[in-house]
Amino acid sequence: MADVLTANTLAGHHHNPGENYLNSPKGLMSWLGTVDHKLIGIMYLWSILFFFFVAGILALLLRIELLTPKQTIMTAEQYNQVFTLHGAIMVFLFIIPSVPAALGNFVLPLMLGAKDVAFPRLNLLSLYIYWVGALMAVGSIIFGGIDTGWTFYTPYSTTTGGAVSLMTMAVFVLGFSSIFTGVNFVATIHKLRAPGQGWFQLPLFVWSMYATALIQIMATPVLGITVLLLFMERMFHIGIFDPRIGGDPVLFQHFFWFYSHPAVYIMIVPGFAIISEIIPVFSKKTIFGYKAIAFSSVAIAIVGFLVWGHHMFVSGQSTLAGAIFSFLTFLVAIPSAVKVFNWLATMYRGSIDLSTPMLYAISFLMLFSIGGLTGIYLGAMAVDVHLHDTYFIVAHFHYVMMGGTVIAFLGGLHYWWPKMFGRMYNERLGRIGCALVFIGFNVTFFTQFILGSRGMPRRYYNYLDQFQPLHAFSTFGSWILGSGLFLTAAYLLATFRKPMDAPKNPWGGKTLEWEADSPPIEHNFDFEPVLKHGPYDFRPERPKLDEPVTHH
């Protein structure tokens, strides 16, 4: 205790009551030039939410188009461009940066009791690079659009018109933003942990962020060189992917999925990160199998690098390669299931509080399980040949990406909203919003499993009349889903109309970010945090962490 006092006096970060990171720097320039991880996280948050909105509107338009078997509201060419943009924006501008760069940037240093990430200026640079990449991606709509799908498969992508080159360069640029965030997190986790915080006292959020960062660092450069080669092929016909001039189009698929399959884990592992925080806090119970959850994240990161060929079962790769990739794909199910069972075991006999974040976490468990298990179907070669490029695939990855990551992101957004903005949202509306999202999501996408298994191909503009009832059902679902998300946006934004009312620790969390004020002060803590108990230590008999020094 004496030590803590000394640190406080020496550190000398005195601040007035009511002063926090949001209001102590003033003016636009203090935001744009900041190196504070919290402000950068918030700027990331608004940016990704903007793109979530844009790509969400595109999704609603797609579903309206698919309401009838013939043209409904757009032409076939527009349809190709809209589904490409929906996918590219959701993946590169929303989901990948959503948890690490937005929420992670804000929360991770707080969880470590650090004042900032290891390289604050690199962090700001990452945000600017994201903005430049986002402008280029949006620019590609204005300069001709793209109709290749988000996967940019050759040889179509080397021959089609439009702004494919600009979009690929946007992806190249966005990759750096992702790499910089990853490098920053690894260095931060290694070197800036609070005194007493060993690797096994880290919140599981941090473990998952570590695994994510490793994938970002190891996979993204390969995507960078791939899209650069694609760009060169389009510009100068260098003869690498275009079969007419001696190139190999399947090589592009290998390169692309060598990144993009690990990228699936860049997207889902952060979802695990959030769920591992929410479930113990709202079950008031120590997490079950801490080390198993921690190591399973790392295991997924490693095995995830060895399974890319399961996207290519019908591309002409050898049957032996297919069989090996199929087997390795099944391996991923093990660490994923380890997590799910540990979360369930954590809830077992816990004192479960069904607040909005927990409702999202439970939704995640159900939706991710469906998404993960259908992934096993698709990993089996014989089944995949039948289901490849059908709506079954579309449903599967939406269950993982949206039902998994986006639902977890929404849970995390509610969980840390009081910490980020110092304001509580309307709990009743929160639960209604979550219910609408859950029902709408299932109506929209479960239907697509059935559509796919009956042979409806993905990315088709027109379809046979017999599929219309299911397509229409799916479209109605998208409206429920959309209304749930708009309701959520409305009550979250409404919190800014009232004064800051959030307590320091509204949920009774034990991780360090709940020791900071809501919202935190500019330098995070007005004392130097020293870890005295584990991140999920909910046993009542243990002595509490020393109370922080009172405000001056």
Next chain:
Amino acid sequence: MNQSLTTDVDVRGEHHLAHEAEHDSRLQHHFATFEQQFDAAKIGMWLFLATEVLLFGGLFVGFALQQAAHPLAFLEAHHHLDKRLGALNTVVLLFSSFTAVMAVWSAQHSRRKATTTYLLITLVCAAMFLVVKGFEYHHKFEEGLLPGMFYHHQGDTVPNQFIFYSFYFMMTGLHGIHVLAGMGAITWVLIRNLRGEFNSTYYSPVDLAALYWHLVDLIWIYLFPLLYLIT
């Protein structure tokens, strides 16, 4: 003074921030000690180097596969490269890596003048490399040995040689950009050294720039046999 700093704060950076550290602008506010800052920077640099290796790794894999698909074209095309100039550049870069190491060693021992000299030699070597590369490029341009659709070399007996030159220019070009970036980093470190910012307690920028320079060197060591010595 700085020497005492690192000793009175214990390794885990526990509890007490040293007073002096607060006033040294070279120590960023979120680090407790120079040692912690140095370790973090070093981790960051190594991770960055890993991404660079993977970036070039994609090109190496692409090269290997296309060479396997067009072995004769690659063999024939590489005869137009000048092995002697390639070997000269390899020696120049290897030597510059040595001087980069010596610059770090000098900085570690607070020998400011020696650091300056070694950094300057490294810079001169880097410039020499680019000049030699420039001569080679010029020769290729003259003969029409260019990437992709620009290839117009006359008298080829084996088709598809342009694919080799696509890789040649992409790989050496990307490497050349890295040489330029390395020169920028070394110049920046040189200026800071002239200002007297480095000594035995704080020399991490010299160390990091040298690490980066070794990577630039290492990539060339792989590029040279890959492109110039096909059998």
